[in-house]
Structure formats: C-alpha cells, structure tokens
Amino acid sequence: MLTTRPRGTNDILPGEVEKWRYLEDQMRRICREYGYSEIRTPIFEHTELFLRGVGDTTDIVEKEMYTFIDRGNRSVTLRPENTAPVVRAYLEDKLYALPQPVKLYYIGPMFRYDRPQAGRFRQFHQFGVEVFGSDDPAIDAEVMAMSMDFYRRLGLHNLELHVNSVGCPQCRPVLIQKLQEYFRPHLEELCKNCRERFEKNPLRILDCKEPRCGDIGIAAPTTVDCLCSNCSDHFNEVKKNLELMDIAYQEDRRLVRGLDYYTHTAFEIVAPDIGAQSSVGGGGRYNGLVEICGGPPIPGIGFALGIERIILAMQRQNLSFGDAGGTDVFIVTANQAAAGEAVRLLFKIRSAGISADKDYMNRSLKAQMKYAGKAGAGYTVIIGEDELKQGTALVRNMGLGQQESVPLGEVVNFLKEQGLGN
RNA sequence: GUGGGUGUAGCUCAGGUGGUUAGAGCACCAGAUUGUGGCUCUGGGGGCCGUGGGUUCGAGUCCCAUCAUCCACCCCA
Numbered sequence: 001m002l003t004t005r006p007r008g009t010n011d012i013l014p015g016e017v018e019k020w021r022y023l024e025d026q027m028r029r030i031c032r033e034y035g036y037s038e039i040r041t042p043i044f045e046h047t048e049l050f051l052r053g054v055g056d057t058t059d060i061v062e063k064e065m066y067t068f069i070d071r072g073n074r075s076v077t078l079r080p081e082n083t084a085p086v087v088r089a090y091l092e093d094k095l096y097a098l099p100q101p102v103k104l105y106y107i108g109p110m111f112r113y114d115r116p117q118a119g120r121f122r123q124f125h126q127f128g129v130e131v132f133g134s135d136d137p138a139i140d141a142e143v144m145a146m147s148m149d150f151y152r153r154l155g156l157h158n159l160e161l162h163v164n165s166v167g168c169p170q171c172r173p174v175l176i177q178k179l180q181e182y183f184r185p186h187l188e189e190l191c192k193n194c195r196e197r198f199e200k201n202p203l204r205i206l207d208c209k210e211p212r213c214g215d216i217g218i219a220a221p222t223t224v225d226c227l228c229s230n231c232s233d234h235f236n237e238v239k240k241n242l243e244l245m246d247i248a249y250q251e252d253r254r255l256v257r258g259l260d261y262y263t264h265t266a267f268e269i270v271a272p273d274i275g276a277q278s279s280v281g282g283g284g285r286y287n288g289l290v291e292i293c294g295g296p297p298i299p300g301i302g303f304a305l306g307i308e309r310i311i312l313a314m315q316r317q318n319l320s321f322g323d324a325g326g327t328d329v330f331i332v333t334a335n336q337a338a339a340g341e342a343v344r345l346l347f348k349i350r351s352a353g354i355s356a357d358k359d360y361m362n363r364s365l366k367a368q369m370k371y372a373g374k375a376g377a378g379y380t381v382i383i384g385e386d387e388l389k390q391g392t393a394l395v396r397n398m399g400l401g402q403q404e405s406v407p408l409g410e411v412v413n414f415l416k417e418q419g420l421g422n
Numbered sequence: 423g424u425g426g427g428u429g430u431a432g433c434u435c436a437g438g439u440g441g442u443u444a445g446a447g448c449a450c451c452a453g454a455u456u457g458u459g460g461c462u463c464u465g466g467g468g469g470c471c472g473u474g475g476g477u478u479c480g481a482g483u484c485c486c487a488u489c490a491u492c493c494a495c496c497c498c499a
Contacts, residue, residue, distance in 0.1 A: 004472095004490065059497050063423075081499085110499080115423075117493060126499060193496080259465055259498090268499095279499060306499030334457055365457055373459035398459070 008114070008122025010308075019311055019321040024151060027107055027127045034146050036105040036129050041085040043109065047075040053084030053293055055260025057200050063283035065114040083261070083286065083302055084293070086130045091295040100133030107307075117310045119277035128283075128304035132181035132290070134361030135299040137234050140265040140285060147269060147281055147303050148247055154310070155319040159280070160270045161248065163233035164223060166203065168263045169288065171228035176202050178221040186216045206254045222253035232262055261286040265301065271313040280313055281305035328420050329356040330372035334365045334384030341383050345393070345411060349381075352412045354421040373398060379418065381411060 005011060012020055031038070047067050054061050066078035079085055086104055089095070092187060095102050100355040102360065107127045114120055129146070131139055143162060167175055179202040191210040198205065206217055227235065227320035242249055249267075257266045266284035274280070284301025290298040314321070318319050329349055331342045342358050349356040357375065359368045365384070372380045382403070393411050397418075406414045413419065 007490075064497080112498080114497070115495095116491085117495095120498075124499070128499090257498095276494065277498075281499060283499095304499055309499060332458080354467090364452090366459080367452080369459040369460085377459095380459080382458070387455085394458090396458075403458085 008116040015336050018324050022321040030150050036103045039104045041089050043103055044076045044078050045085050047077040049084050049088055050077055080112045080345055082106050084300045087289055087293050102132045105129040107272045118275035119312055125307040126304045130302035132300045137237035138241050140238045143303055144267055145245045145247050147183055162252035162255050163249045163267045164252050166223050166266045167227055169232050171226050171231055175226035182220045203256045204360045207256045261289040263287045280309045326376045327355050327357050329379045330377035331358040332368040332380050332382045338383040352421050357412045
C-alpha cells in the first residue's frame with residue numbers, strides 16, 4: 001500500500017504530462033478567444049452545496065461522493081463536478097455585480113467514487129465553462145459551438161453532437177405526467193431501476209440502456225412533445241444558431257442529463273471509438289440552479305469535457321500533441337581536465353535560453369555521445385585535450401553527423417546562428 | 423454496487439498434467455586495438471513469481487482469501 005496509489009487515480013509521468021500541457025494550452029487559448037476568464041475554486045466544498053446543487057436523488061450524490069467530516073465537525077466533499085462550486089463562487093463573490101453575462105472557465109480534478117474502467121477514474125479532470133446572466137439561445141449555441149471548435153482544433157473527427165431540450169418548470173410537470181401515464185401499464189416490464197425512476201424521475205426512463213426499457217419507451221412521449229411555447233421557441237432558436245455556424249448536430253429526443261439542475265438545452269458529445277465511456281463532453285442550461293443555491297433567478301449554461309477521455313480519443317485517432325521539446329545541446333567531455341570548462345560553458349548556453357545538459361554519470365566519451373543521441377540532442381559540444389589547448393570546442397550537428405571547431409567564447413553565438421534559443 | 427479477464431525483470435510476455443540454479447525480446451550498463459552517437463556483435467546487472475494463508479516430501483504452477491489492474495454493467499465527463 002505504501003507504494004501504490006489509491007484506486008482510480010493516476011500519476012501523470014514525463015512523456016504523458018506534455019500531452020496535458022498541450023491540451024491545457026489549447027483550452028486557455030480558445031477561452032481567451034471566446035471571451036472566458038479562468039476561475040479556480042476549492043477542491044472541496046461543504047457537502048450541502050452538492051446535495052442542493054447537483055440533486056440529492058442523483059447517482060453522483062447518492063453513491064459517488066467522497067464525503068468526510070473534518071476536524072471542525074463539518075461535512076465536506078471533494079467536488080464531483082464544478083458547476084455548483086462555480087455558482088457558489090458567483091454568489092459568494094458577488095460576480096453578478098459585474099457586467100453580464102459573466103463567462104468563466106475552469107480546468108481541474110474532480111472526484112467520484114466509481115468503479116474504474118476505460119475512460120473512468122476516481123480522480124479525473126474536467127475542462128468546463130459556465131455562462132451566467134443570459135438566456136439568449138445564441139449563448140447556448142455558442143457554448144456548443146465552442147466545444148465542437150475545441151475538438152476540431154485538436155484534430156478529432158467522427159464526434160457526434162447530440163442536442164435536446166428537457167423543458168422548464170412550466171412544461172416539465174406536464175411531461176412527467178404524460179410519461180407516467182404512458183409507462184404505468186408497463187410498470188411490471190420495466191427494469192428495477194426504471195421502476196424506481198417512475199416515481200422519482202420518469203425522464204430518466206427515456207435514456208435507460210436496458211433494451212426492454214428502450215423497446216417499451218419507443219413510442220413514449222418525449223421532451224419535445226411537451227415543451228411549452230417558451231421552451232419550444234428557445235430550442236428552435238438554439239438550433240437555428242447552430243446552423244448559422246454550420247455546426248453539425250443531431251436532435252436526440254431521448255437525451256436526458258443525469259444531474260437535476262438542467263433546464264431547456266441539454267447536449268452531449270460522443271466519441272464512438274473510445275469504449276463504453278464514450279461521452280467526451282456534455283452540458284446544458286441550468287436556469288434554476290442559481291436560485292436553488294440561494295441566489296436570485298439568474299440563468300446559466302455550461303459544459304464540461306473529460307480530459308482523460310479527450311486524450312484517449314486523440315490516441316485512438318493517432319493525433320499529435322504538439323512537439324515534446326527536449327535537450328538541444330549536450331556537452332561532452334573527453335577527460336577530467338575539461339570538466340570545469342563544461343560547467344562554465346553549460347551555464348552560459350543555458351543563460352542564453354538554449355536547453356542544454358551534460359553528463360553526471362562519469363561516462364566515457366563514447367557513452368556520452370550515445371546518451372546525447374538518445375536524449376535527442378540536436379548538437380553536442382565536445383571538449384577534450386586538444387580543444388582545451390586551443391581554447392576551442394567541437395560543435396557537432398548530430399543530425400548531419402558534421403562537426404566544426406569553434407572558439408570557446410563563440411560557442412553560444414554559433415549555436416544561436418544555428419537557430420537555437422529565442 | 424454487480425459480473426468476467428489478468429497479476430512472473432523497468433516494459434511486453436514465455437514458463438504441457440506441481441520436481442532441482444525461473445527464461446526471452448526490448449530497455450539499462452560495459453566492451454568490440456584506448457577522442458565520437460544511431461546499425462551490428464559480445465558480455466553484465468537486475469525477479470519478495472502481487473500479498474497472506476492452505477494442500478504437498480516439494481508450489482511460479484493446485485485451493486482459499488485479499489489487494490491491484492483491465493473490460494463490461496451501472497453511471498457519467
């Protein structure tokens with residue numbers, strides 16, 4: 001146990017961490033372009049926030065939270081998602097006093113006590129955005145367009161954008177009633193879960209994966225059948241805006257989100273080739289959430305993307321994560337007498353903004369060359385007896401296999417002339 | 423929470439029906455007439471066989487438990 005990490009967590013090692021940094025760079029860039037500012041909230045919150053915000057009948061709250069009592073006897077929970085915390089910050093820090101809409105993004109770890117499998121971990125990472133203060137359908141479309149734009153920039157293809165409207169407090173009771181009327185005669189045939197859902201949240205029966213429940217529900221009334229005129233207009237405008245941007249989507253009348261706070265627009269982005277956990281992102285509108293959390297009735301919408309799943313999908317599609325970057329220059333010494341000069345020169349090269357390294361393992365010249373080759377050094381700078389006498393160094397281009405003698409004082413300039421450093 | 427697969431060297435894996443010093447490839451380190459990497463060749467270091475019990479004269483191999491991991495259900499990003 002001492003040397004094993006907790007189940008469902010990961011070490012991100014050199015070689016892997018560069019991918020994360022590449023993705024994080026892309027996230028920050030697109031957020032700047034779409035007008036989003038970063039917000040960082042705590043990793044843990046008062047448990048009550050998630051009970052109220054996410055919904056106490058959701059699976060996340062009922063069985064997946066890392067909740068514990070701290071030394072001050074407070075119940076706190078490692079955040080299982082970040083919409084509720086951002087809403088909390090929006091209220092606590094009075095961001096409603098800023099010009100609206102307020103557009104925020106976050107990148108960070110989330111925690112859910114799930115059974116790990118492909119694309120699912122107990123500590124996983126999300127990139128998400130939240131927009132407060134506007135119920136303009138154009139914002140709904142923008143949030144979806146932004147997420148699709150993000151995937152496009154990474155080079156991901158074959159992704160599907162599924163869109164639906166789950167109604168509002170006006171029309172949802174109508175839908176729930178109709179659904180219960182429809183399913184009541186079939187109650188016995190439904191799976192155990194769905195029989196519970198029948199009472200608690202009949203909407204969720206629609207996206208049950210049990211084949212039998214699907215068959216039974218095939219002719220069930222769907223969300224769009226019952227939308228009030230407001231919701232219906234809103235949904236149509238959202239779709240119109242997507243079309244203005246040429247964002248391909250499919251309307252999925254059975255799409256229901258697992259968190260209670262969604263109203264109106266709900267969407268999900270699916271990658272078909274990463275296994276069973278195929279959802280790489282999802283989100284929707286949550287016009288009631290700010291109020292649920294004790295604030296004024298302020299509308300909101302957002303999305304969250306799973307970073308591990310994005311990496312999985314990119315690897316499946318053989319996509320590049322940008323240049324890794326490594327050592328440019330390696331200093332090789334032929335004898336002990338050159339060691340001092342190597343230290344001096346190494347510092348000068350690095351100070352000039354060029355990545356450089358030397359041997360620290362007392363290797364032979366030959367072994368140093370080998371190591372430099374494996375480290376991917378573009379150049380080696382060789383200092384030996386002859387060089388010391390002449391006050392020069394041999395600068396070898398490892399790619400070309402050519403080398404030339406350069407005065408010690410000129411090595412840095414010479415390397416710069418080769419295009420190194422910036 | 424449920425089901426199935428897998429745990430042997432740093433990595434990927436071999437190790438018929440239990441039998442003596444547990445192997446390979448890759449990686450690592452060193453050398454191939456002593457100042458030069460990639461290719462090749464030679465040699466070397468490395469293994470509580472996941473862990474704990476049990477059966478047996480004897481367990482990497484069989485049994486039980488446990489932990490980890492992978493995949494699926496479920497759920498979701």
